[in-house]
Amino acid sequence: MRYSGWQVLAQGLTGNRGWTRAWRDPDPKDAYDIVIIGGGGHGLATAFYLAKEHGLTNVAVLEKGYLGGGNVGRNTTIVRANYGLPGNSEFYSHSLKLWETLEEQTNYNVMHSQRGIINLFHSDGQRDAYARRGNAIVNQGDDAILLDREGCRKIMPYLDYDQTRFPIYGGLYHPRGGTARHDAVAWGLARGADQRGVDLIQNCEVTGIDIENGVVKGVQTSRGAIRAKKVGIVVAGRSSQVAAMAGMRLPIESHVLQAFVTEGLKPVIDTVVTYGMGHFYISQSDKGGLVFGGDLDFYASYAARGNLPMAEHVIEAGMTLMPMIGKSRLLRSWGGIMDMSPDGSPIIDKTHIEGLYLNCGWCYGGFKAVPGSGNCFAHLIATDRPHEAATRYRLDRFVTGRGLMDEEATGSQHNLH
Amino acid sequence: MQIPCPLCGLRDSREFTPKGHETYMHRPSEDAAPEAWNDYLHNRENPAGPTRELWYHGAGCTAWLVVERNTVTHAISGAQLAAEVRNAD
Numbered sequence: 001m002r003y004s005g006w007q008v009l010a011q012g013l014t015g016n017r018g019w020t021r022a023w024r025d026p027d028p029k030d031a032y033d034i035v036i037i038g039g040g041g042h043g044l045a046t047a048f049y050l051a052k053e054h055g056l057t058n059v060a061v062l063e064k065g066y067l068g069g070g071n072v073g074r075n076t077t078i079v080r081a082n083y084g085l086p087g088n089s090e091f092y093s094h095s096l097k098l099w100e101t102l103e104e105q106t107n108y109n110v111m112h113s114q115r116g117i118i119n120l121f122h123s124d125g126q127r128d129a130y131a132r133r134g135n136a137i138v139n140q141g142d143d144a145i146l147l148d149r150e151g152c153r154k155i156m157p158y159l160d161y162d163q164t165r166f167p168i169y170g171g172l173y174h175p176r177g178g179t180a181r182h183d184a185v186a187w188g189l190a191r192g193a194d195q196r197g198v199d200l201i202q203n204c205e206v207t208g209i210d211i212e213n214g215v216v217k218g219v220q221t222s223r224g225a226i227r228a229k230k231v232g233i234v235v236a237g238r239s240s241q242v243a244a245m246a247g248m249r250l251p252i253e254s255h256v257l258q259a260f261v262t263e264g265l266k267p268v269i270d271t272v273v274t275y276g277m278g279h280f281y282i283s284q285s286d287k288g289g290l291v292f293g294g295d296l297d298f299y300a301s302y303a304a305r306g307n308l309p310m311a312e313h314v315i316e317a318g319m320t321l322m323p324m325i326g327k328s329r330l331l332r333s334w335g336g337i338m339d340m341s342p343d344g345s346p347i348i349d350k351t352h353i354e355g356l357y358l359n360c361g362w363c364y365g366g367f368k369a370v371p372g373s374g375n376c377f378a379h380l381i382a383t384d385r386p387h388e389a390a391t392r393y394r395l396d397r398f399v400t401g402r403g404l405m406d407e408e409a410t411g412s413q414h415n416l417h
Numbered sequence: 418m419q420i421p422c423p424l425c426g427l428r429d430s431r432e433f434t435p436k437g438h439e440t441y442m443h444r445p446s447e448d449a450a451p452e453a454w455n456d457y458l459h460n461r462e463n464p465a466g467p468t469r470e471l472w473y474h475g476a477g478c479t480a481w482l483v484v485e486r487n488t489v490t491h492a493i494s495g496a497q498l499a500a501e502v503r504n505a506d
């Protein structure tokens with residue numbers, strides 16, 4: 001079924017009895033050309049682009065839980081392309097362009113809203129750093145505008161500009177940034193992949209990877225063995241465990257990143273705002289809740305929830321920046337499991353095992369990467385060559401030290417990002 | 418979370434800084450192969466479940482501890498002085 005305004009009208013007039021399932025629920029076949037491990041945003045996007053751009057439809061996506069039940073449902077829904085370093089710059093630019101056509105391509109409303117992102121700065125040095133980053137974004141072909149304090153005040157009158165400790169000097173405005181409805185992204189990509197013939201298999205946990213003489217042969221799962229010519233691991237949050245099935249030890253440590261949402265409020269924050277002197281970023285969802293998050297808790301965790309010290313830090317930072325939010329009440333908090341890499345940038349690469357491909361290390365930036373990651377991973381699996389937007393996401397960059405992408409300039413070492 | 422420091426008793430986790438898995442204590446020799454250093458610096462043990470990791474009690478006795486912790490439940494089941502763990506090896 002093709003979704004459209006006419007369909008809504010027609011179904012509404014006939015009692016909404018004609019809606020069909022958005023995707024099938026097939027049993028796994030004995031063999032596929034390609035098996036994708038992981039039915040999150042990145043895995044579903046990989047399957048979608050394998051089918052759409054490479055015509056490869058003898059593909060299965062294996063998900064141990066339900067589609068989109070992992071990190072794609074546990075984030076702060078921000079979409080942006082405001083990176084400064086070669087490698088990340090062209091990749092996120094590519095991903096943002098895919099976001100801008102995702103709804104037409106999937107025939108699904110993912111509520112992609114380019115409401116703009118403003119990164120605030122609070123000192124002359126930070127202004128210089130943001131000006132440099134803005135130039136990098138512009139040179140990449142994307143958009144960035146350096147706002148002074150009055151420019152910020154026009155867009156965000158509610159901030160505390162004169163706070164004595166960290167007064168606001170201005171902000172780097174990225175108008176094409178914004179948000180999207182996270183679950184809808186997973187659902188739209190799932191439906192798009194399924195319509196093109198991909199089998200989406202839920203409640204199917206991979207328990208082993210079959211390798212013979214250095215060549216991948218398939219996977220063992222909780223629903224039986226499945227043979228495959230190629231296998232893609234795209235399970236950020238559980239990468240170490242799945243890669244261990246292939247005898248690999250990854251440069252990944254899993255951490256918790258917390259996020260929070262308030263009760264629904266009338267529209268008040270119409271952009272995404274990030275604080276430059278404390279880890280805090282905020283937007284308002286279409287339901288009205290203020291969605292905000294902060295920094296990692298900084299200890300390894302698979303709990304999908306964090307502890308109070310970081311909650312306290314995030315809320316203190318929020319109150320410093322925009323005291324008005326103290327009037328709202330917190331509704332929920334959650335944690336995503338972050339695949340932290342040493343330099344804070346991801347990995348999309350082949351492995352030393354023929355036919356086994358790896359996509360991991362998205363740190364705390366995986367959501368905005370969903371279409372770009374799927375698109376580039378599909379390209380790598382289909383052609384055995386990296387996509388031009390992802391040539392630097394190599395697994396061996398840590399061994400050689402060449403091509404590290406350390407956006408925060410803190411060093412290529414765990415626990416610094 | 419509270420960590421039972423052998424010197425200070427049960428203390429709030431805010432007093433500590435986590436470093437990572439206890440494999441950080443097994444530093445390769447200076448002339449070890451680059452692969453050994455890559456393994457030490459970048460590739461990580463990343464267990465989902467019980468783990469042993471280094472924490473620094475910066476706002477307390479300034480000792481390095483080996484803390485036994487579960488990464489799925491956040492339960493902490495014990496802590497030893499890293500120096501004693503090293504000497505026992």
